[in-house]
Amino acid sequence: GAGVSQSPSNKVTEKGKDVELRCDPISGHTALYWYRQRLGQGLEFLIYFQGNSAPDKSGLPSDRFSAERTGESVSTLTIQRTQQEDSAVYLCASSFSRQGTQYFGPGTRLTVL
């Protein structure tokens, strides 16, 4: 069956530009998470959506980062005025419920020059 998909798979951008990353979760999954992995680091939580509840934004590193989700479908993560320290692999995951198994997408590798 269809898994979590993310686009683009790779993005190279110049410092100061805005980027938008997309995640298509598994159909029917109410929970959606964004994480990132910077070089040599572990999994870093960014933001969590659960159904129609207000998102948990506690992991966003600065106000340059924002995310949206339309209902229980697609989510976009936007990074404004990108900095070199934003370079990372951005992973999206979805699950049936808050406590359920998370299914990860293949990630978007972002490189900020």
Place this chain on the structure above:
Amino acid sequence: ILNVEQSPQSLHVQEGDSTNFTCSFPSSNFYALHWYRWETAKSPEALFVMTLNGDEKKKGRISATLNTKEGYSYLYIKGSQPEDSATYLCASAYNTDKLIFGTGTRLQVFP
């Protein structure tokens, strides 16, 4: 703030060795404990989900146990192989919060 801890941070073993690592988590309002396997250049994949105290799960040479009263889980790998090299993540789920991941144990198995 809920904190999930894993130890050791990294582990190097020889092919054929058996190994184990620990995940510690707050036990209040506990709902489930997950283990994920994360290979380099890939995305994390779920190994086990356990909910009950005393639960044991097994998948091939990998097994896991759960103690919800004291808040820990062990992951065991019997007869490690080079293809077992990966970061092993645990994550704890609660009735009142999202899934919380630990920082992982990085395992390298040398031939």
